[in-house]
Amino acid sequence: MVTIKDVARDAGVSVGTVSNVLNGSRVSEERRLRVEASIQKLGYQVNTLARGLKTHKTDYVVVILPNLTNPFFSLLLAYLEKTLTLYHKQIVLCISDAEKNKELHFIELARRNKIDGVIGITYTNIDDYIDDSMAFVSIDRHFHEGIHVVSADNFEGGKLAAATLYERGSRNLLSFQTLSSLSTEVRKRQQGFEAWCSEHQVSYSCNTFSEDQVKSVYSSYGSQDLIANVLRAYLGSAAENRPKVDGIFASSDHLALAICEEIQKFGLRIPEDVQVIGFDGLRILNQGEPLVSSIEQPVPAIAEAAVDMLLKLLNHENVENVTNLPVRFLEGWSTRPRQA
Amino acid sequence: MVTIKDVARDAGVSVGTVSNVLNGSRVSEERRLRVEASIQKLGYQVNTLARGLKTHKTDYVVVILPNLTNPFFSLLLAYLEKTLTLYHKQIVLCISDAEKNKELHFIELARRNKIDGVIGITYTNIDDYIDDSMAFVSIDRHFHEGIHVVSADNFEGGKLAAATLYERGSRNLLSFQTLSSLSTEVRKRQQGFEAWCSEHQVSYSCNTFSEDQVKSVYSSYGSQDLIANVLRAYLGSAAENRPKVDGIFASSDHLALAICEEIQKFGLRIPEDVQVIGFDGLRILNQGEPLVSSIEQPVPAIAEAAVDMLLKLLNHENVENVTNLPVRFLEGWSTRPRQA
DNA sequence: CTGAAAGCGCTAACAA
């Protein structure tokens, strides 16, 4: 292996000088050229382990995600990668399966490996385990004060969903939500929905599945029975003493799609009988048609804000939380055209 | 930061002894206990940078993928992660956008960082740049002898596609392929298709898009015009002097879906007028209905085989290429039911 | 089995 020493010898300078040209410190033009020539000639490459040992820094950023099955996460990962690359940071990928012990394990690993920082969607009060040597930016969560978080404007998204359903003819709305006890940010989706309905005096109901009920907050498949039961109460013939629901807001596209399937099993048509709006804005193969009508999250902006925040943290600058990245309605097959 | 020295002092032993208990070398029971107690007490964690500097090893594996937009890649990544975790390896993620210079950049980075090995879907003769210090396993490619590759049984997949189309009533088949000049493995899909048609004397045509024509081998959206033109020749009224195509095999689900859209624009029905089979076996949200009828790749098995191969390489064991992982037909909406 | 000591390749004082 070619080391800095070999380069120094070859160029006839000291290792300190080589180190200086490597790190852009002041070196006379003449020596810089000599050193660079030797580096080329010998094919020298820095050993980042040795460098990291000295500087207590690496160019790695740990990204913690619950899974990659949900396209929202892979999309987020894609944009995080894109953005971090601009700053010469590399991603160490950690998939937590939304399990606390895995999340903590990754934090420990990150510390051992002298990782610069962590960006993640986590389900643990992970910041209790983060010390000053590591920056942490959370996406879509908000555990408590002092934690740095980036997220879409979930409240506005909930309002937009309600408004859109109403605008397109639904009069009796229902909100479906799967919830992690820790993600107060995501909870705002329903709060926004309720706020809009109250404000406009529109009839609505809410249904919340806890983490225990639904396998994973972000993977609603496999909870069909549960969903069917709830729907029956609101859509079926049993719903005699209350108005029939004709517009549903689901807190994720996953959930929305599962709901759509069940609705169709009841023999109801979407969007003629019932309109459905999800959340996330997923598309077929991530670039085709929307999977369902949805409130689209600004994934690129989220990724950029998260990276930006992390870099500032690394730089010991003060940062403000960013929890209002604008969302928009993504028109799909599960809603009717806008009323004239 | 707590170092091995602190532990040694606290336990009243030498650093060598601490190192030994850390690495499972022979240490007397009594001292081992003392050291472990001190580690607990002080909250010591190894510095993997320092360790790596000595051992020239890390627990990182670089994974190179063209993108994460295509669910096939994120699925593969998910399974690679799952498998590597079993062996206490972590993934450093590299997205190449199928660009050669990025791929090479990542290899260089891997070398700098003393990465143990690389697993990837690459478009470059990357192995020219890999030296003995690094293991490399390629997925779905086969540049030339000496490169270690894992892939599905692409030839059999092509045959299966042809057979299935025929079995379900299509009589004039067409194969559509986007191709990287470097991936001889993927090319086998069409070869298998042709082989089956020849063998069974079934009428067929083939159409191959080069890399230049289609934006990316794995992302066929945005090439609609191109696809439409080709289809017109085979399906439209212009096709007077040859039998009308009524069954299409596409070399990826991306391409298949793009083809389906165009077919429908012609006013033809799928699967009544034309049957379409893709390749990869993608599903809605990775767990719902198939996006199209498809030849499903055994992604978990591919991931496991690749990791297994990498580990063996790291261990300097001899390995054989694995290029025949079994595929199966995934029944979707774009083919008719099996004939009685 | 244990301790002392020599580095791994690099950065960053410090002295010149």
Place this chain on the structure above:
DNA sequence: TTGTTAGCGCTTTCAG
């Protein structure tokens, strides 16, 4: 500016 040198925290001889 440049060269010298002392470590960063760890593993690994090598004596004992």
